[in-house]
Amino acid sequence: MRDVSIIGIGQTDVGERWERSLRDLAVDAVVAAMKDSHAERVDALYVGNMLSGELTAQEHLGTLIADWSGLGGAEAYKVEAADASGAAAVRLAYLGVASGIHDFVIACGVEKTTDADAETTNAAWSYGTDAEYEGNQGITMPSMAGLLMRRYMHEFSVAHEDLAPFAVIAHANGANNPHAMFRSPISAAVYAKAGMVADPVGMFDAAPLCDGAAAVLLCPTEVANRFASRPVRIRASAAASDRLAIHSRNDPLFLRAAHLSAERAYMQAGVAPHELDLFELHDAFSILAALSLEACGFAGRGKAAELAKQGVFDLQGKTPICTMGGLKARGHPIAASGVYQIVEVVQQLRGEAGANQIEAHLGMAQSLGGTGATAITHILEA
């Protein structure tokens, strides 16, 4: 198995990108990733995307983006794992290079949600749940998060305002990310006053669906220095799944896939959670941020919010999270988020994180699909 490194990154601004189409966004990110390296060819392109068919009447997306990015002849597919689709594309790109079959592979994550109205988009997002037992019954992703959050608050005696730090951290960090959708810091008071989306999920507990694309270019570590001045090594790549429907899980408040994929990643990299300098986690909802931290060994059960309040996850804390705004403030262009996370870890490891730069040599990114039934974890090293 070959060691794999990231030699190029690309990202578009996140938001309501009315002026750019699905293909425009993806091509922008892919071309930026190519320009960011000195690679002269691309052997394969894996495009992480969840809803191009439902919202834009476009499947066969991998080949479309390869075509419009000028990658003539390259292998190209679309990969889907709900919100974790982009991370799945990175994972498959890693397999392609690790196997020795490809030398240069691009993973791109893209979502264009504003081509459909909000109701259609929100309904389609729920296709990441079990259609027959959850989605078709009318449940949405925010309402699923509401069920989890209510149970969490009950089980661990956590109040709604206790979860404020996750949104506060994300918005504080997003303020300095030029690509972020939301660039205004918020206070705990503002968090508390926000309207409800799906009680107890308030507006600041839910990341915004939006448009965006990000891409990374991978190659074998042994030649990475020839194609990039600061290659970033993939120390671990791991994935796991759980029961899809929440009612099928023994303990809905324990994200088993997140735990399993993180454990697999720690084993591969030979590191423990406390050795990581940052953790880009999947804060599609603040409850998922808390559950991720607990599943991955950064907090005891029911203790994530308390640690967050103590500043452990701040930019200057022990394990900074969401250092460029997370899904909450950078925005959550569904399938693209998993690749944005990797791009942001690379920015930190290269020293290109601007005002949010931390001292970092080892960083982790974890992307979740739906309510956590898919989890994909990468550990990167400068």
Next chain:
Amino acid sequence: MRDVSIIGIGQTDVGERWERSLRDLAVDAVVAAMKDSHAERVDALYVGNMLSGELTAQEHLGTLIADWSGLGGAEAYKVEAADASGAAAVRLAYLGVASGIHDFVIACGVEKTTDADAETTNAAWSYGTDAEYEGNQGITMPSMAGLLMRRYMHEFSVAHEDLAPFAVIAHANGANNPHAMFRSPISAAVYAKAGMVADPVGMFDAAPLCDGAAAVLLCPTEVANRFASRPVRIRASAAASDRLAIHSRNDPLFLRAAHLSAERAYMQAGVAPHELDLFELHDAFSILAALSLEACGFAGRGKAAELAKQGVFDLQGKTPICTMGGLKARGHPIAASGVYQIVEVVQQLRGEAGANQIEAHLGMAQSLGGTGATAITHILEA
């Protein structure tokens, strides 16, 4: 890079499977593939599917099928490349095992088209074209095939009835396949009398959309004998893409991706076309069968139909095609077809093809996406 073999196959009956849901079909195939081998665990599952979101409101399909197949914790994604989605899943499963990251990987292809009405399904199938320049203008897959076929007939002075052998061969072979949707032989006269679907594409020039699922279980060749009595080695796995929209291609009658991926496969396997004992090709339309044979070196430009008439591609000919009925008679459950092709080659190489058994040691399967913008080719060896 590790050598990879197929140790288990599974397939459902193809047709209008009103009594089985999307998940039922996929689980049936996955469980059958597991039962067909002695593997005791599955590390990853890649599900090839094109339209689960559009037709069944279900994404996150990889994890759903892993969950319902009892693969607790396994890595799982959906892969999409239009009609070639199933073959793409096989290709990624190959990468997973070749890389050394996984030992046992299942690739499943599934499509459930009868959950939506025919108009919706046909419109969604066109999402495999370029939405902005082709699909959204109202063009469908049959009408795209009609444009190609008309041009082919003009360019090479081929009459409609000259293409009859492709449908005749497929239906003759499908008659002996217990899983096939259509099990009645047809004559050239019946072919000629059939109504038009999209002139000059007649009813027997177009494979039927339907329901079905197939699966293969892969492991390293070095241990394959421990888990199967007749493992089949993957001698080559290759993929390529072309411009997506037909109007972007220099020569619409030359399937460049099919040519490229076949050439890559021949190079990997160190074989020439004439050394292959059978070729499961992508006859979603008879024109695509002809163009595939020409792109892959089995016939000169414009000569495929003539060779077919001479019996070259019959079951007892030099290079049998569609030995279990092809897409035309076995049926074309969109994303599943690419895996059915692999399963059928394995049946031939194992000597399990029943009345259609040929003497075969080396077989090829090639799946095309849309009008051929994606091509994935596998060469298998007994």
